Amino acid sequence: MDCLFCKIINGELPANKVYDDDLVVAFDDIAPKAPHHKLIVPKVHIATLNDLDKNHNPLLGHMIHTASVIAKDLGVAENGYRTIFNCNKDAGQVVFHIHLHLLAGRPMPGMTQ
Amino acid sequence: MDCLFCKIINGELPANKVYDDDLVVAFDDIAPKAPHHKLIVPKVHIATLNDLDKNHNPLLGHMIHTASVIAKDLGVAENGYRTIFNCNKDAGQVVFHIHLHLLAGRPMPGMTQ
Numbered sequence: 001m002d003c004l005f006c007k008i009i010n011g012e013l014p015a016n017k018v019y020d021d022d023l024v025v026a027f028d029d030i031a032p033k034a035p036h037h038k039l040i041v042p043k044v045h046i047a048t049l050n051d052l053d054k055n056h057n058p059l060l061g062h063m064i065h066t067a068s069v070i071a072k073d074l075g076v077a078e079n080g081y082r083t084i085f086n087c088n089k090d091a092g093q094v095v096f097h098i099h100l101h102l103l104a105g106r107p108m109p110g111m112t113q
Numbered sequence: 114m115d116c117l118f119c120k121i122i123n124g125e126l127p128a129n130k131v132y133d134d135d136l137v138v139a140f141d142d143i144a145p146k147a148p149h150h151k152l153i154v155p156k157v158h159i160a161t162l163n164d165l166d167k168n169h170n171p172l173l174g175h176m177i178h179t180a181s182v183i184a185k186d187l188g189v190a191e192n193g194y195r196t197i198f199n200c201n202k203d204a205g206q207v208v209f210h211i212h213l214h215l216l217a218g219r220p221m222p223g224m225t226q
Contacts, residue, residue, distance in 0.1 A: 065167060086195050088191060090220050
């Protein structure tokens with residue numbers, strides 16, 4: 001697998017991990033767009049949201065729930081945070097292993113510029 | 114319940130629905146930020162992502178999966194789309210009933226400006 005995130009999951013590449021369990025890992029984005037910018041990544045390789053089927057629903061939900069847990073741990077849950085999935089070119093997906101962006105630590109006006 | 118989205122779900126307020134099942138409904142955002150801007154909303158009232166527990170995981174996953182289904186129906190899945198949850202003030206959450214934004218139809222640079 002020539003997948004950046006699979007290599008992080010397998011320990012072949014380093015990352016600053018902030019959360020790890022049987023299903024997902026979370027680590028700092030290397031090009032943060034906010035004071036807190038984490039990526040929540042499933043340990044199973046799924047290229048894009050277009051590759052999801054209903055069997056993935058509990059895993060996807062766990063990713064969202066994990067974002068809320070991390071936000072609470074970071075102390076930003078009350079002020080607020082944003083979670084983003086980008087799928088394919090128009091949304092700027094760069095790594096083709098699905099990942100949930102968690103952004104927090106400053107006001108985030110707009111949604112898509 | 115003085116909740117805008119509960120009123121849409123209950124039929125007390127109109128919306129241009131594009132998807133409806135036992136768990137979620139999806140409709141056009143009234144202030145679209147992209148050529149396609151849909152909101153996927155659970156029929157159960159949950160105020161923010163901070164109110165999630167693990168029992169909600171299948172529902173949350175179903176919301177993400179539904180976004181991918183709608184994107185395919187719209188013909189935008191290959192070009193791409195973005196899904197966003199905003200939680201609380203810093204992220205600009207306005208309606209306190211969780212909702213997943215689905216944005217598509219144009220390139221979306223950046224993530225948070």
